[in-house]
Amino acid sequence: xxxxxxxxxxxxxxxxxxxxxxxxxxxxxxxxxxxxxxxxxxxxxxxxxxxxxxxxxxxxxxxxxxxxxxxxxxxxxxxxxxxxxxxxxxxxxxxxxxxxxxxxxxxxxxxx
Amino acid sequence: xxxxxxxxxxxxxxxxxxxxxxxxxxxxxxxxxxxxxxxxxxxxxxxxxxxxxxxxxxxxxxxxxxxxxxxxxxxxxxxxxxxxxxxxxxxxxxxxxxxxxxxxxxxxxxxxx
Numbered sequence: 001x002x003x004x005x006x007x008x009x010x011x012x013x014x015x016x017x018x019x020x021x022x023x024x025x026x027x028x029x030x031x032x033x034x035x036x037x038x039x040x041x042x043x044x045x046x047x048x049x050x051x052x053x054x055x056x057x058x059x060x061x062x063x064x065x066x067x068x069x070x071x072x073x074x075x076x077x078x079x080x081x082x083x084x085x086x087x088x089x090x091x092x093x094x095x096x097x098x099x100x101x102x103x104x105x106x107x108x109x110x111x112x
Numbered sequence: 113x114x115x116x117x118x119x120x121x122x123x124x125x126x127x128x129x130x131x132x133x134x135x136x137x138x139x140x141x142x143x144x145x146x147x148x149x150x151x152x153x154x155x156x157x158x159x160x161x162x163x164x165x166x167x168x169x170x171x172x173x174x175x176x177x178x179x180x181x182x183x184x185x186x187x188x189x190x191x192x193x194x195x196x197x198x199x200x201x202x203x204x205x206x207x208x209x210x211x212x213x214x215x216x217x218x219x220x221x222x223x224x225x
Contacts (some may be wrong), residue, residue, distance in 0.1 A: 005153075032211055043116070043202050043216030044155070051211070089154055097210025098162065099170060100145070102154040 003027045004092050006103035015112045018087030019077040023103055026071065030092040030101075035064060035075050038087045038105070047088075048075070080110045114139045116217035118203050124223045125193055133188045133220050135203030141215075142208035144164040144186035145170070146178065149198040149219075156200065161186055162208075 013019045023033075031052040032063040036044035047085045050057040050064045050073065057064050063076045077084055116137045125131055135146065145160035147170075157170030161180040175197055177189040186205075190197060200221050204214040 002153075004154075034213065036216075041218070043204075043218050045216070046213035049211070049213070091155075093210070095210065097206075097212075098143070098160055098168070100214065101156060101171070102147075102156070104152055104154040 001026075002104070003030075004090055004101050004103040006088075006090055008106050009104070010107040010109070012109045013080045015082055015110055016079045019075075019080045019084065019108055019110065021075040021077075021088050021090075021106050021108065023073050023075075024071060025073075025092050027092070027094075027101075028071070029094050030086045031095055032093050032097065033064070033066060033073050033102050034091045034093075034100075035062075036089045036091060036102075037084075038089065044089060077083060077108075080108075082110050084108060085110045116192050116203055116205055116213070116224055118201075118217040118220050120220060121218065123219045123225065126225055128192050131222075132194060133190075133201060133203075133222070135186045135188065135217060136184050137186075137203075137215070138184065139200075139205060139207075139215065140183065140218050141205035142183070143214075144180065144203065144205045145214065146170065146176070146186070146188050147202045147204065149202065150199050158188070158201075184218040195224050198222060198224050 035047040035051040038044040146158040147155040159178040161167045203217040
């Protein structure tokens with residue numbers, strides 16, 4: 001029973017356009033959400049996070065939106081660049097941060 | 113350079129032969145954790161440690177052991193590996209602050225035949 005779901009295994013976007021990656025969760029106790037990016041043969045690297053008390057967090061080209069009533073969050077990348085091509089993992093945790101639950105990941109391909 | 117290191121990076125072994133994957137961090141982080149990555153399942157947490165001598169189970173602890181005798185090291189032990197433990201393993205660490213990001217190691221590709 002996956003508590004964090006990324007229903008799109010892959011996404012292909014043209015360079016310069018917007019990439020939108022989606023994530024749904026089922027556990028209403030989650031109060032902190034993170035996005036990680038992973039390149040082949042490397043470990044995941046942190047991208048951006050959001051607390052449940054916010055509905056938006058922005059960092060440069062990356063914006064995460066949280067809709068608590070729908071238990072849904074999304075990552076927007078604008079503009080998309082070829083170097084953004086990677087696997088993106090959504091993750092969630094409760095207040096103590098000790099258990100981090102990941103989604104299955106979405107492969108993003110940005111075409112030049 | 114701040115980093116999490118894992119050894120070995122690749123390992124092929126046989127069923128039942130005990131093995132240890134080492135993990136070390138040089139950031140003086142209190143929290144460390146082990147994950148496995150499998151296709152279609154993302155990363156699943158095996159064990160975590162909040163500090164020296166303090167460990168707890170994640171979502172998939174069966175068949176694994178850990179120890180935290182020193183702050184910088186958090187080895188993952190497979191006492192009797194089985195083929196279903198063939199996976200890509202990641203170690204991670206962060207500060208004691210729950211909202212801080214986790215830093216991941218480069219991964220260990222384990223194959224159990």
